[in-house]
Amino acid sequence: MKLEFLKDFLWGAATSGPQTEGRFKKKHANIFDYDFEKFPEHFWHGIGPDTASNFYNDFREDIRLMKEAGLNSVRTSIQWSRLIDDLEEVTLNADAVRFYNAVIDEFLANGIRPMINLHHFDLPVELLHKYGGWTNKKVVELYVKYAEKCFECFSDRVTDWFTHNEPMVVVDGGYLYQFHYPDIVDGKLAVQVAYNLQLASSLAIQKFREVNRNPEGKIGIVLNLCPNYPASSEAEDVAAAHFADLWQNQLFMDASVKGEFPHELVEILTKDEVIWESTAEELQIIRENTVDNFGVNFYHPNRAQRPYYSSDSLAVDWLPNKYFDDYSLHGARMNVDKGWEIYPQTLYEIAKNIQENYGNIPWYVSECGMGVSCEERYLGDDGEIKDDFRIQFITEHLYWLHKAIAEGANCFGFHLWTPIDCFSWRNSYRNRYGLISLNVHTQEKRLKKSAYFFKELADSSQLE
Ligand code: BGP
Numbered sequence: 195m196k197l198e199f200l201k202d203f204l205w206g207a208a209t210s211g212p213q214t215e216g217r218f219k220k221k222h223a224n225i226f227d228y229d230f231e232k233f234p235e236h237f238w239h240g241i242g243p244d245t246a247s248n249f250y251n252d253f254r255e256d257i258r259l260m261k262e263a264g265l266n267s268v269r270t271s272i273q274w275s276r277l278i279d280d281l282e283e284v285t286l287n288a289d290a291v292r293f294y295n296a297v298i299d300e301f302l303a304n305g306i307r308p309m310i311n312l313h314h315f316d317l318p319v320e321l322l323h324k325y326g327g328w329t330n331k332k333v334v335e336l337y338v339k340y341a342e343k344c345f346e347c348f349s350d351r352v353t354d355w356f357t358h359n360e361p362m363v364v365v366d367g368g369y370l371y372q373f374h375y376p377d378i379v380d381g382k383l384a385v386q387v388a389y390n391l392q393l394a395s396s397l398a399i400q401k402f403r404e405v406n407r408n409p410e411g412k413i414g415i416v417l418n419l420c421p422n423y424p425a426s427s428e429a430e431d432v433a434a435a436h437f438a439d440l441w442q443n444q445l446f447m448d449a450s451v452k453g454e455f456p457h458e459l460v461e462i463l464t465k466d467e468v469i470w471e472s473t474a475e476e477l478q479i480i481r482e483n484t485v486d487n488f489g490v491n492f493y494h495p496n497r498a499q500r501p502y503y504s505s506d507s508l509a510v511d512w513l514p515n516k517y518f519d520d521y522s523l524h525g526a527r528m529n530v531d532k533g534w535e536i537y538p539q540t541l542y543e544i545a546k547n548i549q550e551n552y553g554n555i556p557w558y559v560s561e562c563g564m565g566v567s568c569e570e571r572y573l574g575d576d577g578e579i580k581d582d583f584r585i586q587f588i589t590e591h592l593y594w595l596h597k598a599i600a601e602g603a604n605c606f607g608f609h610l611w612t613p614i615d616c617f618s619w620r621n622s623y624r625n626r627y628g629l630i631s632l633n634v635h636t637q638e639k640r641l642k643k644s645a646y647f648f649k650e651l652a653d654s655s656q657l658e
Contacts, residue, residue: 197596197657204307204607205652206267207260207629208561210314210359213616214249214256215273219289222275224316225327226619229375238622241634246617248637253297259639260613261304263629264649268301269416269489269560269609271311271359272348274340275318284339291347298351309354309560311416312341312398315364315374315619322376328364328387334394341398345405353410355402356560357395360418360491361446364391370513373620381512382468389470392449392480399483415450416489416560419443419544425499425521434518435498437462441514442496450488451552453481468512489560490548491611492541492591494534497521531567531625538590545598545605554604562591563611565625569642579631579642588644592657610648614639 212224223231230242249256260268272294279287301308317327325332341357349355358364367374369384395415402413420442424435440459448456463469502519527536541559548557564587572580592608599605615628623634629645632638651657 195658197593199596199599199655199657200606201655202606203655204267204558204609205648205655206265206269206307206309206607206609207263207611207613208269208609209612209614209616210271210311210316211249211273211276212243212246212271212314212316213612213618214247214270214614215276216246216248216250217244218250219293220273220276221279221287222281222318222320224273224275225319225322225375226316227275228319236620238620238624241617241622243617245634245637247614247632247639250293252637252639254300256614256639257297257300257304257306259630259641260306262649263613263641263645264652265306265613266652267307267309267607267609268613269309269311269354269356270297271314271316272344273316274313274337275316277343278318278340281318281320281336284336284343286343286347294348298348302351307354308352309356310344310348310352311356311359312344313337313357313394314359315367317364319375327368327376328390328394329383331390331393334390334397337394338397338401342401342405345402345407349402349405349407349411351408353408353412355411355413356416356489357398357413358391359416361388361391361395361415362418362442379510379513381510381514385463385468385512386470388445389472392446392455393472393476395450396480396483399485400479403483412486414485414488414557415446416491417443417446417450418491418493418561419447420492420494420496421540421543421547422496422498422518423523425497428500430500431498434500437514437517438496438498438520441517447488447552449480450485451555453484455480462517466512466516485555487556487558487606489558489609490544491561492544492559493562493611495537495540497523497535529564529566532565536564536587536590538587538594540594541591542594542598545595545603546601549598549601549603554602556604556606558605558607558609559591559595560609561611562608563587563627565621565627567625569626569631574643578640581642581644584629584642584644585647588648588651589657592651596657 422435422438424431614630615632
């Protein structure tokens with residue numbers, strides 16, 4: 195059976211500046227550059243972001259390969275730590291302006307729509323050391339000035355902007371579960387970081403509407419939405435999944451789309467005495483500056499059960515896990531390399547949720563993908579990686595997405611993570627996600643089998 199998508203559907207792939215560019219000519223270190231300098235052992239085979247996939251030097255050739263893979267849209271990001279010369283005075287770095295201008299022009303010349311995100315976990319480390327990073331509203335102020343520079347420089351040609359990628363990962367990774375620098379556990383700070391990230395997003399949206407130079411321009415946020423399925427229908431498990439959803443999904447989604455944090459969550463955080471510091475004026479800014487559209491990063495669902503910890507047995511001041519515990523479903527289909535469950539039907543449920551509870555606001559899949567280790571295992575005699583598992587993964591997710599669209603979901607595109615195998619945080623290069631393979635030693639790049647599949651999909655807007 196053939197499934198038809200709209201002719202103007204965006205067939206894209208997503209990546210980010212810090213994961214592709216390399217540190218060439220970059221004046222400031224972001225938190226991952228710094229983490230690598232200090233703790234190279236955190237990184238797979240001790241390989242960090244210094245070269246990444248060499249996009250800084252190779253961008254013309256990389257964009258040519260992306261075009262060959264059929265992409266008509268690419269979501270990437272500008273690095274704050276590259277664009278801004280003086281982080282306090284918020285002055286522009288001339289080389290970075292030249293670089294990002296050339297990248298945007300190259301995408302456009304190749305018929306690829308550049309969708310630009312402003313913050314992909316990559317806070318300049320100096321702002322963390324000097325001000326405590328996102329815990330401090332001074333950093334919010336500096337971020338909004340950086341965002342303004344981006345809009346002033348590039349909004350004549352870029353129509354699609356995003357304020358943050360997965361802000362909940364900044365909160366969880368940096369302040370609760372120690373998988374991103376600064377690797378601390380502090381529930382109260384985590385809650386304040388969540389609020390400050392949302393405030394930064396709303397203020398950047400307000401600024402965008404003042405200075406944007408493009409009548410077609412739109413601004414949104416990219417959220418990782420992992421619905422939580424309860425372990426059973428018993429009240430404790432249902433309540434656990436409900437809280438996990440409030441914390442992981444609704445906090446940013448409600449604030450970004452509806453302009454209000456979920457009341458139930460605010461009440462719980464207030465009762466637990468970890469509620470953020472806010473002012474009436476800030477809350478008004480959040481209310482008035484909601485998104486035009488947003489991106490959904492989807493990899494796997496979450497499964498939640500009643501909490502393992504009792505309220506008084508927490509070893510730290512506060513953890514969301516006071517209210518829920520994650521669990522893995524016995525017998526679930528897994529991507530074992532990454533340890534993530536494969537359950538494409540969730541994408542349909544996300545679409546329904548947006549349609550029914552968020553006013554059917556326009557959205558797109560801003561990341562979805564399958565990270566697999568040692569892809570050389572799949573090398574064909576012709577030197578091409580035969581990643582049939584990735585083709586199957588894409589097909590299954592598109593099946594459920596198509597079903598939702600046919601039922602009225604307002605989804606305008608699908609972006610695979612990622613165009614070219616890239617660096618990622620602690621994973622470094624262990625798991626590969628690309629349509630195009632990268633040899634990390636020679637920087638040689640080559641289309642995988644999935645790239646030809648993707649091209650056919652994008653050219654025909656049909657899935658067989
Ligand atoms: C998302 C991030 C990406 C990317 C992806 C894959 O959460 O937005 O930056 O890294 O996950 O994750 P990983 O590379 O850790 O397997």
